[in-house]
Amino acid sequence: MATDIKPEEVSAILKEQFAAFESGAQTYETGKVLSVGDGIARVYGLENVMAGELVEFACGLQGLAMNLEEDNVGVAIFGEDKQICEGMEVKRTNTIASVPTGDALLGRVVDALGNPIDGKGPINTENSRPIEFKAPGIMERKSVHEPLQTGVKVIDALTPVGRGQRELIIGDRKTGKTTLAVDTIINQKGKGVQCFYVAIGQKRSTVVQIAETLKQHGALEYTTIIAATASDPAPMQFLAPYSGTAMAEHYCYLGSPTFGGTEGVAGGHALIVYDDLTKQSQAYRQLSLLLRRPPGREAFPGDVFYTHSRLLERSVKLSESEGAGSITALPIIETQANDVSAYIPTNVISITDGQIFLESDLFNAGQRPAINAGLSVSRVGGAAQTKSMKKTAGTLRLDLAQYRELAAFSQFASDLDPATRAQLEKGQRLMEVCKQGINEPQSVAEQVCLIYAGTNGYLNDIPVDKVVSYTAELNEALSTRYKDFSDKFAVEVKNDDFSKDLIAEMTDIVKSTTESFSSSL
Amino acid sequence: MLTSKAAKRYAKAFFSLAQDKGKLDEVRADFNALAQLAAQSEELKSFLSSPLVAQDKRLELLKSLFEGKIGATAMSFITFLNEKDRTPVLAEVCEYFEVFCNEAANVQLVTITSAQELSSTQIKAIEVKLEAKLNKTIKASTEIDAALLGGFKIAIGDQVIDHSITAQLNSLKQSIVNA
Ligand SMILES: Nc1ncnc2c1ncn2[C@@H]1O[C@H](COP(=O)(O)OP(=O)(O)OP(=O)(O)O)[C@@H](O)[C@H]1O
Ligand SMILES: [Mg+2]
Numbered sequence: 121m122a123t124d125i126k127p128e129e130v131s132a133i134l135k136e137q138f139a140a141f142e143s144g145a146q147t148y149e150t151g152k153v154l155s156v157g158d159g160i161a162r163v164y165g166l167e168n169v170m171a172g173e174l175v176e177f178a179c180g181l182q183g184l185a186m187n188l189e190e191d192n193v194g195v196a197i198f199g200e201d202k203q204i205c206e207g208m209e210v211k212r213t214n215t216i217a218s219v220p221t222g223d224a225l226l227g228r229v230v231d232a233l234g235n236p237i238d239g240k241g242p243i244n245t246e247n248s249r250p251i252e253f254k255a256p257g258i259m260e261r262k263s264v265h266e267p268l269q270t271g272v273k274v275i276d277a278l279t280p281v282g283r284g285q286r287e288l289i290i291g292d293r294k295t296g297k298t299t300l301a302v303d304t305i306i307n308q309k310g311k312g313v314q315c316f317y318v319a320i321g322q323k324r325s326t327v328v329q330i331a332e333t334l335k336q337h338g339a340l341e342y343t344t345i346i347a348a349t350a351s352d353p354a355p356m357q358f359l360a361p362y363s364g365t366a367m368a369e370h371y372c373y374l375g376s377p378t379f380g381g382t383e384g385v386a387g388g389h390a391l392i393v394y395d396d397l398t399k400q401s402q403a404y405r406q407l408s409l410l411l412r413r414p415p416g417r418e419a420f421p422g423d424v425f426y427t428h429s430r431l432l433e434r435s436v437k438l439s440e441s442e443g444a445g446s447i448t449a450l451p452i453i454e455t456q457a458n459d460v461s462a463y464i465p466t467n468v469i470s471i472t473d474g475q476i477f478l479e480s481d482l483f484n485a486g487q488r489p490a491i492n493a494g495l496s497v498s499r500v501g502g503a504a505q506t507k508s509m510k511k512t513a514g515t516l517r518l519d520l521a522q523y524r525e526l527a528a529f530s531q532f533a534s535d536l537d538p539a540t541r542a543q544l545e546k547g548q549r550l551m552e553v554c555k556q557g558i559n560e561p562q563s564v565a566e567q568v569c570l571i572y573a574g575t576n577g578y579l580n581d582i583p584v585d586k587v588v589s590y591t592a593e594l595n596e597a598l599s600t601r602y603k604d605f606s607d608k609f610a611v612e613v614k615n616d617d618f619s620k621d622l623i624a625e626m627t628d629i630v631k632s633t634t635e636s637f638s639s640s641l
Numbered sequence: 642m643l644t645s646k647a648a649k650r651y652a653k654a655f656f657s658l659a660q661d662k663g664k665l666d667e668v669r670a671d672f673n674a675l676a677q678l679a680a681q682s683e684e685l686k687s688f689l690s691s692p693l694v695a696q697d698k699r700l701e702l703l704k705s706l707f708e709g710k711i712g713a714t715a716m717s718f719i720t721f722l723n724e725k726d727r728t729p730v731l732a733e734v735c736e737y738f739e740v741f742c743n744e745a746a747n748v749q750l751v752t753i754t755s756a757q758e759l760s761s762t763q764i765k766a767i768e769v770k771l772e773a774k775l776n777k778t779i780k781a782s783t784e785i786d787a788a789l790l791g792g793f794k795i796a797i798g799d800q801v802i803d804h805s806i807t808a809q810l811n812s813l814k815q816s817i818v819n820a
Contacts, residue, residue, distance in 0.1 A: 137817065145804040146812065150796075165799040191646060 149212040153177070154192055156204045159353050160410045161195045163210050169193055172252060174217050178209040182233075184217060184355055187411045194411045196355035198233065219363045221370035222247040226314065229331060229345040232356040232363050237347065238331075249366040251359060255433035260378055262439040264473075267504045268391065268448050271307030271561020272300060272489060274554045277513035277571055279476055279496045282504025283313075283389055284437025284446040288468055290453045290460060291478025295490050297452050299558050300476065301393040302330060304450065306337045307561035308391060313448075314371050315343040316392040318364035320357050321399030324349045337559060357403035358427075361394045365434050368392045368447050372436065375443020387438055387445020396452035397428060401464050418463045425467050432471045460495075474498035489556060493520045508568045508609070508618040515575050516550065523547025542580075549579045552587035565609035566595050573630045581638055594633050602629050648730040652737030655718050660745075664714045669742050671715035672735040679732035690729035699723055749777040754784045755793040756805070767795065 151165025161183060169175065173185045175195055181203060187194030197204065219234030224245035229238035236243050264282035281287045281304075289297045305315045317334075319327045327347045334340040344367055348360035371388030373379040381387065394400070401424055408421035416422050428451075435449035451472065453465050458479060460469065469475055474497045483490035502510075526544050530536060536544070553574040556562070570591055573579055582590055598606050605625055612622055659668040679685055688694065688702070700723050707716060722728055743750060753759065753767060768779045775797070786794075790806035 138813070145802050146808055147800065147802050149799045150801050151799060167799050 151175075151193065151210045153204060153206055153208045153210060155206065156197075156201050158410045159197050159201050159355065160407075161197055161201065161204055161210070163193045163195055164191070166193050166210060166212060169212055170216070172216050174213045174215055176211045176213055177204055178211075179203045182213075183210075184359070186407070187413070196353075196358075196407055196411075198353060198355055200353075216250045216252065217359070218248045218250045219366050220245045220247065221249050221367050225344045225367055227341050227343065229327070229347055231352070232346065232348045232360040234363060234367075247370060249369055251362040251366045252430075253366060253369060253434060255430065256379065256436050256438065256442075260376070260436075260438055260442045262437050262444070264437050264500045264504050266437075266446075267501075267506055268304075268313070269307055269311070269561075269564065270300070270304040271563075272303055273556055273562060273567045273570065274489060274491045274493065275300070275476060276505075276564070276567055277509060278491075278493055278517055279474055279498035280501035280505040280509070281448065281450075281498065282437075282501045283448050284435060285474075285498070285500055285504070286432050286435045286449040286451065286472040287498060287501070288451050288453060288472040288475040289478070290455060290465060290469070290475050291490070292455055292458060292480045295478040295480050295483045296488060296558075297454070297478060298326075298330070298395055300478075300489060301395060301450050301452060302333060303559060303561050305334065305343055305391065305393065306339045306559060308342065309337070309339055313342070313389045313391050314368070315339070316364045316368050316390060317343060317345045318360050318392065318394050319345060319347045319349065320360050320394065320396060321348070321350050321403065322395065324351070333559060354403040354406045357400060358407055361397070361400055361431050364392055364394070365431060365447070369434065372438065372445035372447045373443070375445060376438055378442060381443055381445075383443075385443060387443030389446045389448075391448045391450070392435070394431075394449065394451040396454050397468060398452075398454045398464055401427070420463060424464070428464075428468055429471050432468075473500045487551060487555065489554075491554070493517060493554075494524060506564055506613050506618075507616050508564060508613065508622075509571075511618055512568050512572050512575065516571060519547060519550055519575060520554075523550065545580065545584075546574075546577065548584045549582070549587055550574050552584055553579070553591070555588060555591075562595065563606070563610070564613045565606045566598055568609075569598060569626055569630055570594055572626060573634065576630075578630050578634045582634070583641075586637075586641065590634075590637050593637055594630075597629070597633050605629060645730045645733050647727060648733035649737050651722065651727065651730070652734045652741060655734065656738055656741040656745075659714060662714060664712065665742065667712045668715050668718070669738065671711040672738045674711070675715075676732055676735035676739070679735070686732070689731055696723060696726065699728065703728075743780070747777050748780050749775055749797060751779055751781050752784060752796045753781050753793055754786050754789065754796070754805075756785070756787055756789040756791050758785060759783060759793070767793075771795070771797070 149166060149168060151163040154162045154164045166175065166185070169185045169188065171185060171188055175183050175185055177183065181197060181199045183195040183197045185193050186196050195210070217233070220243050222245040224243045228236055228240065228243065231237050234243070264284045266283045268281045268283045268285070270276055270281055275281065279287065289300055291297050305317065308315055317330065319330070327345065327349060331340060331345055334343055346360050346364040346367070348357040368390035371390045373381045373387065375381045375385040375387035377383040401420060404424060404427055405420050409415060409419065413421045432449060432451065435447045437446045438444055451468060453468050455462065455465055460466070477492045477495040478490045479492045480490070482492065522543060526540060526547065530544060553570055573594070579587060579590065609622065612618060655668070659665045700720065703719055703723060707719065719731065722731055722734065751771060753764065764781055764783065768781055771779045788807060792805040794805050795802045
């Protein structure tokens with residue numbers, strides 16, 4: 121215990137602190153609150169305040185200067201506006217809002233300003249970054265080329281995601297959007313990717329649940345959760361994605377001389393999930409309307425496109441000379457009744473490198489993850505897909521498309537010719553192959569073997585409703601009996617190889633698994 | 642606090658007109674008296690800003706109140722404001738007028754807040770320092786605020802120079818908390 125600490129020592133240390141403390145006159149600029157309400161304060165004075173600067177109210181609350189007008193400044197308040205009254209003094213801080221960054225944040229839950237809210241004590245880090253940061257230019261970038269395995273079969277096969285890509289997850293409420301993102305985070309274990317989950321406008325209970333899930337799968341240790349929940353003030357919900365991105369940039373720019381990193385150091389990789397940007401734009405709409413900015417379509421302000429484009433442009437794959445770091449973004453958008461042509465969805469679709477479209481009809485029919493393979497695309501991920509997956513999944517998209525067409529048609533036809541029937545049967549099995557449970561990301565070997573079995577007809581003799589248990593058996597076999605093969609596969613994936621020997625071995629494994637499974641039925 | 646844009650415009654116009662007429666000092670004195678009166682009398686304020694009083698009625702009353710007591714130029718300005726239905730901002734116009742006068746004369750108003758009353762030599766010393774620093778004639782007003790504990794605080798417009806004990810204690814606290 122601390123019995124050997126003497127009171128004199130405490131005094132001595134404090135005395136030292138006081139001696140070192142030097143305080144001359146402080147000069148600062150002030151203003152006075154003219155009016156306050158709905159989380160917005162109008163401040164008179166603050167003549168030289170910058171847009172985006174933090175200001176401090178006399179009661180200790182902070183705010184963000186958003187509107188600089190001729191005779192007053194519109195300030196968004198980070199907290200309860202009840203504590204602020206007319207005539208209260210407001211001070212400039214001369215700093216743009218910034219958040220702490222670095223390893224100390226991993227495994228933590230913080231608010232939009234980087235303050236810990238998980239009760240695990242203060243965050244000890246010396247690093248910080250401004251929450252708004254200009255995206256890198258063209259010269260510093262490189263096109264996406266390394267895969268970022270999501271661990272979700274359908275995505276890795278049909279809409280692959282590469283490091284530095286921005287892939288939108290879009291769908292109605294309760295269609296498994298969050299689940300896809302969380303599974304992707306879980307799958308980054310041991311892959312050297314730092315993850316950031318930005319929860320905007322969600323219930324606190326949901327955030328707790330996600331933290332629990334991540335912890336259970338050992339994923340919290342490389343993840344930071346930035347939470348601006350439904351009860352937090354609108355400015356916090358608006359800022360949270362920018363704060364999260366600033367934290368991710370810490371890793372990405374480690375090796376970038378242009379952006380404050382050290383030359384010769386390898387840049388880190390980060391994955392950031394914005395869950396969801398619909399709520400963020402709603403928070404921004406609220407702020408803008410209260411600041412009396414003119415409303416446009418759907419009452420969103422004119423610059424709502426820019427709020428998202430400048431955010432998503434910060435996702436980047438840096439060139440070799442800049443350390444080759446990356447930030448991959450998975451923004452989430454919630455649609456109403458599958459309407460992707462509403463204002464915010466079309467905006468974000470146009471900024472991102474592709475979208476994963478989830479449908480409630482599929483979800484309710486038990487096809488989970490409820491990805492609509494026809495409408496989902498990845499515009500750049502193809503270059504980042506592993507060779508094995510590219511070879512195997514080549515025909516999957518076509519097969520699924522044909523199946524969808526036939527399935528619609530066959531509802532009217534009473535009897536079908538054998539060729540059509542065969543194609544339908546295969547399609548049904550492929551749809552089963554696409555199914556995957558929650559929080560069980562799969563390795564490339566598992567995904568490729570299963571899709572190989574499906575597209576090459578090894579599942580034709582297995583009843584449709586048994587395909588899911590076949591999947592389980594195959595995965596089991598791959599991690600026990602054929603462990604050597606899985607390891608070899610992983611090595612080839614790393615070298616971006618897919619040798620003939622490996623294919624032959626895979627065919628044998630699939631064949632024998634199918635045989636043993638069929639006989640056990 | 643001066644917030645009305647209209648008041649600023651009128652004050653500016655009156656200021657340059659008074660300057661042209663060479664009546665600046667006279668109007669300034671009248672307007673200062675008016676501003677003081679408005680600050681003291683709630684009744685005058687509500688009368689000036691009430692939309693229920695008709696324009697000609699208001700003119701009559703204004704005349705009976707001020708005619709003869711203030712200069713003809715100031716009176717004509719007030720009549721003009723009445724005609725434009727801008728009497729609610731009359732007090733602010735007067736205050737802005739003073740601001741423009743000070744600006745033209747290169748005078749800077751400062752407020753010195755201290756925990757205890759400062760002696761005139763102390764105030765003079767501060768004024769001299771500020772004059773050298775800002776290159777302006779300083780007109781200081783003083784306030785007492787015991788919460789400062791000691792030292793003083795100078796407000797120059799929005800700019801504050803804080804040399805109070807409270808501020809230093811606060812920053813000491815910050816440096817310990819954040820250490
Ligand atoms: N692949 C899956 N298999 C089975 N259940 C799933 C799957 N994906 C999601 N679910 C279940 O569906 C429910 C909704 O999922 P999730 O919360 O991910 O949806 P969401 O679209 O993020 O919802 P919200 O609109 O509330 O954000 C959850 O209870 C989840 O367990
Ligand atoms: Mg969700």
